[in-house]
Amino acid sequence: MxxxxxxxxxxxxxxxxxxxxxxxxxxxxxxxxxxxxxxxxxxxxxxxxxxxxxxxxxxxxxxxxxxxxxxxxxxxxxxxxxxxxxxxxxxxxxxxxxxxxxxxxxxxxxxxxxxxxxxxxxxxxxxxxxxxxxxxxxxxxxxxxxxxxxxxxxxxxxxxxxxxxxxxxxxxxxxxxxxxxxxSKMIKDIIEKQEVSPKYYLSTTYLTSLKKHKARHASKGHGFGYEIRELDSVAGAIVCGGMGRERNLIIDERLTNFHPETHIKGEINKEFIRKMTPREWARLQGFPDDYKLVVADTHLYKQFxxxxxxxxxxxxxxxxxxxxxxx
Missing domain, CATH: 3.40.50.150 (Vaccinia Virus protein VP39)
Structure with missing residues (x-):
């Protein structure tokens, strides 16, 4: 022992x-x-x-x-x-x-x-x-x-x-x-099997601001800004602060409920762009599905x-x- x-x-x-x-x-x-x-x-x-x-x-x-x-x-x-x-x-x-x-x-x-x-x-x-x-x-x-x-x-x-x-x-x-x-693993191997909550989908207002931010940096020759990952690719390194979530956005067209669960500006985007869920981040770090997620999402993103x-x-x-x- x-x-x-x-x-x-x-x-x-x-x-x-x-x-x-x-x-x-x-x-x-x-x-x-x-x-x-x-x-x-x-x-x-x-x-x-x-x-x-x-x-x-x-x-x-x-x-x-x-x-x-x-x-x-x-x-x-x-x-x-x-x-x-x-x-x-x-x-x-x-x-x-x-x-x-x-x-x-x-x-x-x-x-x-x-x-x-x-x-x-x-x-x-x-x-x-x-x-x-x-x-x-x-x-x-x-x-x-x-x-x-x-x-x-x-x-x-x-x-x-x-x-x-x-x-x-x-x-x-x-x-x-x-x-x-x-x-051999790809993002599609770790995404939720069921439709996820609308709260993970970006609002139109937020998505517009992300696009402007990216365009502003692109005009200066920088590669900063949000990134949408293909499901048959790998995620970028997940980090606890800044653009951590926005650098690993995905398109998930399974959403049927477009009613916001949280207070958002604008409405849920119709391009089906969403953040990964904390469980998906747990899987990106190789934590098993029986690993318990007991605190709020904000803390979970930071923790993983x-x-x-x-x-x-x-x-x-x-x-x-x-x-x-x-x-």
Whole structure:
């Protein structure tokens, strides 16, 4: 039985991937997440009695249980240029420092992190250099690779960096990240089987403003603005803010009820253009259909945009498990 801790847990996407890969051989012994709505979703799916600790920066490493695997989808923050020590001290004041101090105290067998692809180039490559050197300083072999979600059974073009660090006494000679498992999925594979609520269809007023916004940028030579995705293509990366939903619009002609369910300006557009639903976003991230969506749509879009692609995590976790079992 491997014990794991789930830091910056969000809605539990990393944990879910490891649970799928390890089955009954893994047990989560500590969870930290500060966002109340994310905690609500997490508890609805992993157990309402789970004790989720809030701000990890206020938790002493001594109060964290012993564990074999540390999971962290930590937010990327700038590392101070002060000092130029490129090591443990450089991480102070960043959330990665909290990962580092827990690793230093508990020396888990594996540290697993996920982050944006640009982490490698952030601050001219210095941020990632600090992260890597800290883990090496703490006695770990560090492996990393950028993988695209569209190669792992979901129709989403999402590149993220995955970092796997093994404690040196048990580290494999090399760690091979999974290449791909399934790159055949398209948007039509994840859309709702039934007609969706009219609330997901854009109003004529809103659609007109989106068209004007796009035309304004096009006249300046920019490619900004809304995007309608073909059903036999893949979605762009879903993100929690800004144009996240508008960059992944689809045409769904099954609508029969054109009466608005919410207060809108104008009327429902007759071009059948709609946003994807939160459930469809959950599927774009590879969450199973029995994953419970218990908070309002606004929060769900943010949560899935911020989360990880579960099948990618699962594929990597399977490789980690093989390495651990070969020791």
């Amino acid at each position: 491997y014990k794991s801790i789930d830091l910056f847990a969000g809605i539990g996407g990393i944990r879910l991937g490891f649970d799928q890969a390890f089955g009954n051989d893994i047990k989560t012994v500590f969870v930290s997440e500060w966002d109340d709505k994310a905690v609500e979703t997490y508890k609805a799916n992993f157990g309402k009695d789970i004790d989720v600790v809030g701000d990890i920066t206020k938790v002493s490493e001594d109060d964290i249980p012993e564990h074999d695997i540390l999971l962290a989808g930590f937010p990327c923050q700038a590392f101070s240029l002060a000092g130029h020590k490129r090591g443990f001290e450089d991480a102070r004041g960043t959330l990665f420092f909290d990962v580092a101090r827990i690793v230093e105290r508990h020396k888990p067998k594996v540290v697993f992190c996920e982050n944006v692809k640009n982490l490698v180039n952030h601050d001219r490559g210095r941020t990632f250099k600090v992260i890597r050197s800290i883990l090496e300083e703490l006695g770990y072999e560090v492996y990393f690779q950028v993988l695209n979600s569209k190669n792992f059974g979901v129709p989403q073009n999402r590149e993220r960096i995955y970092v796997v660090a093994f404690r040196k006494d048990i580290a494999p000679e090399t760690f091979i990240f999974p290449d791909k498992t399934d790159d 945009g911020n989360s990880v692609t579960v099948p990618v995590i699962c594929a990597i976790a399977k490789e980690i498990k093989k390495c651990l079992e070969s020791n």
